[in-house]
Amino acid sequence: MRKRVNALAEQLLETLEERGYRSTSPRRAVAQVIANQDKHFTAEDLRGQLPLLGRATIFRSLKLLVETGVLCRVLLEDGDLHYQLSHRGHHHHLLCVECGSSQDLLGCDIEELLHQTSASHGFELSGHWLEVYGRCRACSSADKLSELTTA
Amino acid sequence: MRKRVNALAEQLLETLEERGYRSTSPRRAVAQVIANQDKHFTAEDLRGQLPLLGRATIFRSLKLLVETGVLCRVLLEDGDLHYQLSHRGHHHHLLCVECGSSQDLLGCDIEELLHQTSASHGFELSGHWLEVYGRCRACSSADKLSELTTA
DNA sequence: CAGCAAAAGATACTTGGTCTCATTAAGAGG
DNA sequence: CCTCTTAATGAGACCAAGTATCTTTTGCTG
Structure with a gap:
């Protein structure tokens, strides 16, 4: 199970690298945390799990991952926007x-x-x-x- | 046409009154402006057309109108949330x-x-x-x- | 037309996100 | 392995949309 999760994180990073983005340590951390998420989450959730990363870095990573199709945004019933892995x-x-x-x-x-x-x-x-x-x-x-x- | 528009504004106010909300002059102004809108709009759009009203009043009215079903929220492709009249x-x-x-x-x-x-x-x-x-x-x-x- | 509750206005605060800019660190080339 | 360039980061200011709080005003009912 753990192995699979790490494999998923690897995969996310590869997707970024394929597009010419560097594999930096903040990005590795973000990928790891996202891969462990079992439901949709907010930037704030991520920040809670990655307190050492700058706020802007979190938002920049999320944006990047949405743009590359790794993440998608989900709209909650009350209009809140969350993120989650987009497998297809x-x-x-x-x-x-x-x-x-x-x-x-x-x-x-x-x-x-x-x-x-x-x-x-x-x-x-x-x-x-x-x-x-x-x-x-x-x-x-x-x-x-x-x-x-x-x- | 103008007559119809005013009739629409009247109607919005009536909907509020039916639910026990007072017909105040800010609300009349908001109803008037909304009735004149021909596409979805933001709170800011409204504010531009009603510079004398307090910001909070605009938001409160919008919220009320959404709750009473007069307005509905529309989600734009980029994730922006706008408002528009909800006829049904x-x-x-x-x-x-x-x-x-x-x-x-x-x-x-x-x-x-x-x-x-x-x-x-x-x-x-x-x-x-x-x-x-x-x-x-x-x-x-x-x-x-x-x-x-x-x- | 007095009095009370509802609503308005001003303004502080919150949330989710972007911008700027100085500093750091990937990673390519020698 | 070192150096250099450029991308990426972090800190923090800023922004937009919306909520909360608190005082004043205003509809309405009696």
Whole structure:
């Protein structure tokens, strides 16, 4: 497990190096921490885990990682913007409002549907932003369980 | 046209009054300005048009209007949050990246599709946020026209 | 038209992020 | 391995959007 995580951090750094960015020690630290994150996080979360890094460095790294596609931004229900690892290109998130976990939404025909619908409004679609909120399997079954036991 | 706009402002105020909020002169001013807006705007835009109102008052009014469902927040492609009139309940926006206009997306089966897709991920859907970006009919035909004439 | 609560205004503060600029450190070339 | 160049960092000022606090004003009800 630990090995895998480090492998992920390595991978993030490689992505940066491929694009001509240096592998500096702050960046290694950021990559390590991000690779360990299991849910979406804010710049502040990162800062808490990397108190020795300058504020600007954290923000610069985040920006870079978003630009290179390593991270993506997720919009919370209240409008807060968080970050999380983006394993693939364009995708959407199923965000659990209870535990804060998120899964990627795959194999969904939404792009197709959006194209059709916007075309019918005379609209030439170029992009979209979609976030989906609800309860993950674990949280919703935990709910049902507690209903049964408290009843 | 002018008459309609004032009627709209009236209507916004009535919505507030129905919920027990007073009709004060700052609120009347805000309602008037919002009713005249033809695209999404920021608090700063409003402030520019209402220089005599306190900053906090503008923000308080916006918040109130969002809570009462008169306004909705729209997410721009770059992550900026703007406001705009919300004529109906839940809906989505087709935002023109060229002229900044927006249309509401109606008669779309997205909710249904989302429900199915998230259920297949074991996810109990409770809400979502969708914004669609592209070119409106006017802008995309203007583009085509200029291509023709410059060719 | 008096009095009270709601709202407004001024302004300090907070959060998330960018800019500037002097200093440090990758890493390429000798 | 050393040197040099340039990218990157850190510190801290700055900014934008929004909230909190506190005093004054204003709608409204009786």
